Amino acid sequence: MATYITVDIGGTQLRAARYTNDSITPDEVIRTPTQSEDGTPLDRLIHLIGQAWPADEPVQAIGVAVPGPTDPYQGIVIEAPNIPGWNDLHLREILEQRFRVPVALGNDANMAALGEWRYGAGSGSHDLLYLTVSTGIGSGVIVRDRLLLGARGLAGELGHLTVMPDGPICGCGQHGHLEALASGTALLRWVKEQLASGVTSTLSGEEHISGLQITQAAQQGDLLAIKALERCGTYVGIALASFLHIFNPSLVVIGGGVSRSGDFLMEPLRFALKSHVMNQAYLEDLQIYPALFGDEVGLVGTLALIRDLYPA
Amino acid sequence: MATYITVDIGGTQLRAARYTNDSITPDEVIRTPTQSEDGTPLDRLIHLIGQAWPADEPVQAIGVAVPGPTDPYQGIVIEAPNIPGWNDLHLREILEQRFRVPVALGNDANMAALGEWRYGAGSGSHDLLYLTVSTGIGSGVIVRDRLLLGARGLAGELGHLTVMPDGPICGCGQHGHLEALASGTALLRWVKEQLASGVTSTLSGEEHISGLQITQAAQQGDLLAIKALERCGTYVGIALASFLHIFNPSLVVIGGGVSRSGDFLMEPLRFALKSHVMNQAYLEDLQIYPALFGDEVGLVGTLALIRDLYPA
Numbered sequence: 001m002a003t004y005i006t007v008d009i010g011g012t013q014l015r016a017a018r019y020t021n022d023s024i025t026p027d028e029v030i031r032t033p034t035q036s037e038d039g040t041p042l043d044r045l046i047h048l049i050g051q052a053w054p055a056d057e058p059v060q061a062i063g064v065a066v067p068g069p070t071d072p073y074q075g076i077v078i079e080a081p082n083i084p085g086w087n088d089l090h091l092r093e094i095l096e097q098r099f100r101v102p103v104a105l106g107n108d109a110n111m112a113a114l115g116e117w118r119y120g121a122g123s124g125s126h127d128l129l130y131l132t133v134s135t136g137i138g139s140g141v142i143v144r145d146r147l148l149l150g151a152r153g154l155a156g157e158l159g160h161l162t163v164m165p166d167g168p169i170c171g172c173g174q175h176g177h178l179e180a181l182a183s184g185t186a187l188l189r190w191v192k193e194q195l196a197s198g199v200t201s202t203l204s205g206e207e208h209i210s211g212l213q214i215t216q217a218a219q220q221g222d223l224l225a226i227k228a229l230e231r232c233g234t235y236v237g238i239a240l241a242s243f244l245h246i247f248n249p250s251l252v253v254i255g256g257g258v259s260r261s262g263d264f265l266m267e268p269l270r271f272a273l274k275s276h277v278m279n280q281a282y283l284e285d286l287q288i289y290p291a292l293f294g295d296e297v298g299l300v301g302t303l304a305l306i307r308d309l310y311p312a
Numbered sequence: 313m314a315t316y317i318t319v320d321i322g323g324t325q326l327r328a329a330r331y332t333n334d335s336i337t338p339d340e341v342i343r344t345p346t347q348s349e350d351g352t353p354l355d356r357l358i359h360l361i362g363q364a365w366p367a368d369e370p371v372q373a374i375g376v377a378v379p380g381p382t383d384p385y386q387g388i389v390i391e392a393p394n395i396p397g398w399n400d401l402h403l404r405e406i407l408e409q410r411f412r413v414p415v416a417l418g419n420d421a422n423m424a425a426l427g428e429w430r431y432g433a434g435s436g437s438h439d440l441l442y443l444t445v446s447t448g449i450g451s452g453v454i455v456r457d458r459l460l461l462g463a464r465g466l467a468g469e470l471g472h473l474t475v476m477p478d479g480p481i482c483g484c485g486q487h488g489h490l491e492a493l494a495s496g497t498a499l500l501r502w503v504k505e506q507l508a509s510g511v512t513s514t515l516s517g518e519e520h521i522s523g524l525q526i527t528q529a530a531q532q533g534d535l536l537a538i539k540a541l542e543r544c545g546t547y548v549g550i551a552l553a554s555f556l557h558i559f560n561p562s563l564v565v566i567g568g569g570v571s572r573s574g575d576f577l578m579e580p581l582r583f584a585l586k587s588h589v590m591n592q593a594y595l596e597d598l599q600i601y602p603a604l605f606g607d608e609v610g611l612v613g614t615l616a617l618i619r620d621l622y623p624a
Contacts, residue, residue, distance in 0.1 A: 069591055078593055127463045141558075143455050150560025151439045152593060157557040160590050162550055165476065172590035174553075238474055241486075245469040246453075246558065248462025278472050278484035279381055281390055281464065 002312030005052050006063040007045065008108065008298035010034060011082030014045055016052040017299040021312075024119050024300050028052065034083060041083050042091075046098055059101045061310035063302035064091065065108040072153040075105050081171075102310050108298045110156055112291075113140025114147055115301025116253045120292035125251040129243055131158065132291070133236065133265075134256035136171055137179040141247060159183070161239055182235040184211045184258050191228050199224050215261040229264040236265075237272025244273075244282040255291025314624030317364050318375040319357065320420065320610035322346060323394030326357055328364040329611040333624075336431050336612050340364065346395060353395050354403075358410055371413045373622035375614035376403065377420040384465040387417050393483075414622050420610045422468055424603075425452020426459055427613025428565045432604035437563040441555055443470065444603070445548065445577075446568035448483055449491040453559060471495070473551055494547040496523045496570050503540050511536050527573040541576040548577075549584025556585075556594040567603025 001020055008015045014034050017026035030051050034041050049062060068080035075092020095103040106114070113122075113130035122128040128142040137159030141148040148155045159179035160172055167176025168186065180186055188209055195204055201224035202217050203209055217225035240252065258265060270288070277283055293300060313332055320327045326346050329338035342363050346353050361374060380392040387404020407415040418426070425434075425442035434440040440454040449471030453460040460467045471491035472484055479488025480498065492498055500521055507516055513536035514529050515521055529537035552564065570577060582600070589595055605612060 069593060079591070127467075143460060144458065146456065148455060148559070151562035151597070152560055154591070154594060155439075155558060155560035157590075160557040161473075161554045162475065162588065163477065165550055170590075174588055174590050177590075238477055242473045245472040246467060247460070248464055248467035250463035276474065276486055278469075278482075278486050278489075279391070279466070281381060282466060285463070 001057060002060045003054050003057045004060050004063065004303055004306055005049060006065070006299045006302040006306065007049060008065045008111075008302070009041075009045065009067055009080070009083070011067060014041075014048050015299060016048045017296075017303075018052045018054060019303050020057075024303065026296075026299065029296075029299070041086070042089075042094070046095070049095070049099065059099070060312055061102040061104065061306040062095060062099060063111075063306035064095070064103065064105045065111040065298040065302045066091070066105055067108050069154050070105050070107045072104065072106050072149060075103065077105065078154075102306075104302075104306050104309050106302060106305055107140075107153070107156070109138030110140040110147055110149070111301035111305060112138065112255070112293075112297040113142060113156070113253075113301065114304045115293055115297045115299075116255070116291055117142045118304035119300055120297070121253045121289040122251055125249075125287075127247065127249040128251045128253060129158075129247055129249040130253045130255070130291075131236070131240075132256035133183060133232070133254065133258040135184050137183045138256070141249075143247070158239070158243060161242065163235060163239055178235060178239045182232045182239075184256075187211060187214065187228055187232050187258060190231065191224065194224055194228075201225065211257050211261070215264065218261065218264045226264060229261050230268040232258065233265040233268035234272040237269040238276050240269070240273050241276035241278075241282075244277055244286070248282060250285060250287065252286070252288045253291050254288065255293070255297065259290060313369060314372045315366050315369045316372050316375065316615055316618055317361060318377070318611045318614040318618065319361060319364075320377045320423075320614070321353075321357065321379055321392070321395070323379060326353070326360050327611060328360045329608075329615075330364045330366060331615055332369075336615065338608075338611065341608075341611070353398070354401075354406070358407070361407070361411065371411070372624055373414040373416065373618040374407060374411060375423075375618035376407070376415065376417045377423040377610040377614045378403070378417055379420050381466050382417050382419045384416065384418050384461060387415065389417065390466075414618075416614075416618050416621050418614060418617055419452075419465070419468070421450030422452040422459055422461070423613035423617060424450065424567070424605075424609040425454060425468070425565075425613065426616045427605055427609045427611075428567070428603055429454045430616035431612055432609070433565045433601040434563055437561075439559065439561040440563045440565060441470075441559055441561040442565045442567070442603075443548070443552075444568035445495060445544070445566065445570040447496050449495045450568070453561075455559070470551070470555060473554065475547060475551055490547060490551045494544045494551075496568075499523060499526065499540055499544050499570060502543065503536065506536055506540075513537065523569050523573070527576065530573065530576045538576060541573050542580040544570065545577040545580035546584045549581040550588050552581070552585050553588035553590075553594075556589055556598070560594060562597060562599065564598065564600045565603050566600065567605070567609065571602060
């Protein structure tokens with residue numbers, strides 16, 4: 001029997017899961033807030049892994065999905081923007097010294113791509129592009145059955161493609177990135193701007209607007225909501241045409257909260273993709289699938305990583 | 313003794329080279345116009361390979377660099393825009409039946425990337441990005457010691473990244489691609505537009521302007537020429553920041569005629585790259601080198617391909 005522990009580090013929540021044998025259904029998932037008066041995030045992470053530890057079995061390996069640029073070769077968190085003090089954190093070394101088992105790190109969007117490719121919507125594909133459109137835009141790429149990592153492990157940041165050099169500011173501080181135009185955050189910002197400029201909508205007067213509310217308003221025929229999702233889908237489609245030229249994948253998997261807006265997002269996305277691709281050969285045999293996993297994708301993707309690296 | 317023949321197909325010229333043993337210096341290079349009243353381009357290609365054939369040695373393999381989208385797995389030229397009738401041409405099958413030796417095809421920019429990586433400026437790098445800025449913008453990417461091909465072999469078309477959705481029309485028919493903004497063709501078009509709108513320059517009144525003339529004018533302090541190269545370098549730099557986020561290479565190799573403009577191009581390129589990259593970690597340990605090879609890069613890159621596929 002082989003036991004693996006994976007951890008998904010979020011800005012608000014830490015989650016640990018324990019898997020045995022070949023199952024992708026965890027025996028147990030434990031959650032705790034990332035930040036609290038009770039210890040640093042690192043202390044809390046170590047405590048959480050201890051809680052997930054099996055009573056009477058050895059652990060084969062620990063895998064950690066990190067919310068930010070990570071060097072998977074060196075096992076270093078380069079930066080986790082939502083976790084104060086996590087810069088150049090040698091997390092693999094710390095956890096290996098503490099738990100005495102092999103530890104592997106990966107960027108959370110890369111882990112999600114790995115999860116969808118190995119166990120989810122991308123199973124069987126050799127060249128896969130994974131995009132998750134939620135608060136930000138995360139992504140990961142499988143090139144000929146390998147996760148694209150780059151020289152330091154910083155590759156696959158497709159959300160930070162410049163789509164409009166003078167466009168709105170991105171979470172990363174740069175301008176006009178895909179994430180700044182088509183993420184959930186960008187969607188909400190645009191709707192608020194439109195409302196502030198006097199556009200009428202059933203969303204007028206709402207204090208806090210969510211992505212779900214925008215989708216519901218679109219379903220009820222609200223023109224502003226429909227236009228907001230269309231705008232988002234169009235930018236993703238334009239960028240996706242560039243990604244097809246760059247990667248020529250056989251499969252694109254789209255996940256994240258915004259992707260649950262269904263055809264309000266997907267139809268303009270497909271239309272923009274078709275209009276912007278330079279040769280129809282890129283679309284022949286191309287599949288576009290919704291992600292299979294939800295929030296658990298980081299945990300299960302990290303499981304794929306450590307099962308590969310440290311097989312039972 | 314192993315003999316390899318490689319052919320570089322251009323819109324105006326066909327070139328064939330014969331290499332022996334481990335040398336990257338050809339024993340012979342033969343050239344002929346691609347189009348003539350004397351036979352179709354395919355007839356002329358077959359005749360040229362026959363001319364390059366050694367008198368008394370067997371040939372290990374033939375490699376062909378194709379100027380357009382090519383399926384290297386199936387050995388099919390999907391489209392060669394500058395050669396009438398070359399659509400869905402099963403070139404590998406035709407040449408293998410004619411010459412009775414293994415044949416491999418590759419897109420010419422991919423072959424160039426392979427050449428620079430194996431024998432040129434990129435030697436020793438594991439993650440390399442190759443850009444050639446000349447009439448168009450060609451490119452190829454090495455990901456962990458393998459050429460990026462994609463599901464059908466159409467990957468690596470970095471020149472067809474959308475940099476400005478409403479931008480000028482590209483050779484491929486789409487709008488605002490990097491190639492439409494920063495290729496030699498785009499450079500000349502922009503200079504002509506500026507001259508037509510009344511901007512004064514030492515280039516005014518010239519009937520035909522070349523890239524070399526623009527570089528020379530820049531060297532003599534001509535402001536329009538300096539600005540044209542700055543504009544070109546800036547767009548390449550903005551796109552390169554996106555490519556770093558996508559691929560995180562350790563080395564970027566830049567070739568092509570426009571790249572010979574030196575610092576007039578490279579300084580704004582480096583400045584735009586630094587300003588647009590989202591995390592300095594992408595620039596740490598990144599090298600940017602000029603290409604080592606000139607026009608022979610397609611021939612020598614195709615040699616790298618067939619030596620790998622069909623070793624002696």
